[in-house]
Amino acid sequence: MATGKCPISSIYNVLVSAPLTKADLNSDAWQAHSFCAYCLREGEARAGSDRDFILCRNFFVHEWIATAERQRTTGLSMITNICDKFLTGQIADMLCGETTVSPRDILDRGAVIACDTPILTYGAVGRYCNVAWKILTQRAALMRDASTYLRPACIWADEAQLFTSEADARVQAVSRKYKLINISLTQSIPLLKGEMGGGPKADQQALAWLGNHSTKIFCGNSDMDTNRYCSALCGSEWVDVQGGSMPSRQGEYDLVEDALGRPTGNIPSISWNSQRLPTLQPEDFTRLRREDGHVQTVIFRNGLVFPDGRTWAERWFDQNQ
Template sequence: MSWFSFGRRRSLSRPAATRSPWPLDMPLLRWTAEESFTLEDACKGLQIWGMTGSGKSSASGHLVALSYLRSGFGGLVLCAKPDEAETWRKYCQQTGRADQLVVFSPSSPWRFNFLDYELSRPGAGAGLTENILRLFMTVAEIAGRGTGGGEGREDEGYWKRSLQQLLRNTIDLLVIATGRVSVPDLYRLVVSAPTSFDQTGSETWQTRSFCWQCLQHGDTASKRGYQAHDFQLVADYFLLEYPGLSEKTRSVIVSTFTSMIDVLNRGVLRELFCTTTNVTPEDCLDGKIVVIDLPVKEFAEVGQFAAVLWKYLFQRAVERRDVRGDPRPVFLFVDESQLFTTAFDALFQTTARSARCCTVFLTQNLNNYLTAYKGPSGPAEAKSLLGNLTTHVVHALADSDTAQFVAELIGRRRQLFMNGSASHESPHPIDDLFGRRSGQQSGGFSESFEYDLQPSELFRMKTGGIANNFQVQGLVWRGGRPFPSTCRSYLWTIFDQRRT
């Protein structure tokens, strides 16, 4: 058949473009009758502020959680309070997602061997020592907060690099010698490493040392590619460099390592993270809602460790997936977010939109973050994180620094002020008697750049409950795109606790 008929060229037929079930312009909820919160807004990150009792969890937090569940998102939820897991059970039942809920807790059957997962997970980076190392350093960041962590010391960088060097060589040796990495083996290897040159030649030490056994197995094991070179570096470290360290230096490095690894090597965390695996972060990408039910208010540091492990590996899984073939949005929902934030969060948030991950952080005030991010770079890290969360919902505040921060977000605009004055004088008492006065009057205008919203407005907002007819007042700020209904970057709204 000719391509030409009656002087016209026939067009090739093309299949109709299929629209994603989750387009970025998809409305998830409405702040007001005129303004919606879209998937694109959600993927750019949401920060919810409000003092204790302001309604942030029961109003805007509740509304956002239900909208994400109704839209079919998978997600990860970190718990700070004991009742949060039950709250999410109710959310999932209310939205028909109960069969996709996974509650990860000591009383549940779910387990996640994070080291086995990191060695065998999907992706070209599986098994790389630096990825496992970064995971441990993220955990160490949380551990350091409770003890002060040495932030601000001039030699902090040296101790951090020394810990990384010990971890790197320990992980490499285990992978080459045994083909796997486990928390118990990491501990056994480090505590059995030689502490002097004399010890390396001792038959007694060699017989008892797990480190020596791994070195022997590694020497005879078949090695692929770069492993032969890496093993030589490992052997030099444990047989030459490590025993040559001063006793004080080595003891500090080992103590830092064992204090970090110890909590993972016993009790609840060992059972949950060092046995088997029947749930992984990839399950969230498939639509599961994984709730880490080790609330910090009950499990303290153990709960933080568990949550941060999951959060970091979830974020990495989200980053490496191909959203073209797997476009389902996922969410990271964290109430009391200051307890779980790490330096990686700001970096993750820079690409969260393209990865289709909707981060939701809730906290009371700005200083919670400034306290969590310690060290000289702490304030910059906190501001970096908040600058990458481009929608902020503000409920009643009780902190002037946060109110000032929100006012700065909204910005200043030129405002006109009217002023006037009047004066009079009575040169003689008789003038007062007859109402005769002389004087002057003046008036004028001035302009100044002042806050578009005064910080004091954020202290007088409705907080819900019976006293406020269950109405919670909120201010919504959106960066980069003014709201058409207000022609400003912010709007006021009301959340009804009985309807959300």
């Protein structure tokens, strides 16, 4: 409201120059040199009656000063610790300079934007940068008027577990309406749950996240939790299961008597019954092969029945293309 824009550097400067005592509010030095004081003056002139500005002004003029020094210092340290990551190094040049590209370029012009801040190089800052781009693109896509023609947009995330957020499942639930495509590559379900914080809440978030991806492509995997999920998703079928027993003392076996269910004495017995078993066992996913640049997969898609009547199909992909 004060300057018309809100870069991270301005957030940092407002906080570190905020008044600490009531005396600061009347100090000529603070009024002259504090960026917070400058913003309060400009905000008063531009939007003095705006509800959001009034809340912001009251926070700095009353609440911030009244907060105990220990709590205030703790809060300031937490915020500045986050801001500092974006104000140094190459990240500062990419995020805190003049804006040359935005999510609107993806939605309006069909631009392809690669967020080249890998976590192995940039650490937590690289993760923040990727997640920020993802969330901003999601919000921009969902702000579009769904009643008009919408250019399809895609968010492609490799090692997607590193860039998840609590809003993902909610966004994906309505993505089709706004033509926002989500393509997520991840290694295993336990890895996904771990990055979501672990525990029962993460279990539910991970399942919701997976469920909102309508098409799933499973590759060879040795994680049994993941493979059990894949197996359950592919459904089950009736299978004839045979059984029997071998007595300790052999006798003459009468197949007709056995078929009629009559006692046959101490002789071998044969039985069979129908059981509902998975069409693909969990261990089947450990056997999916990779040969000469080609990878064997199992494809599942919500609401799709393949020509053989199954809800899944085996397909090979050429990794060289």
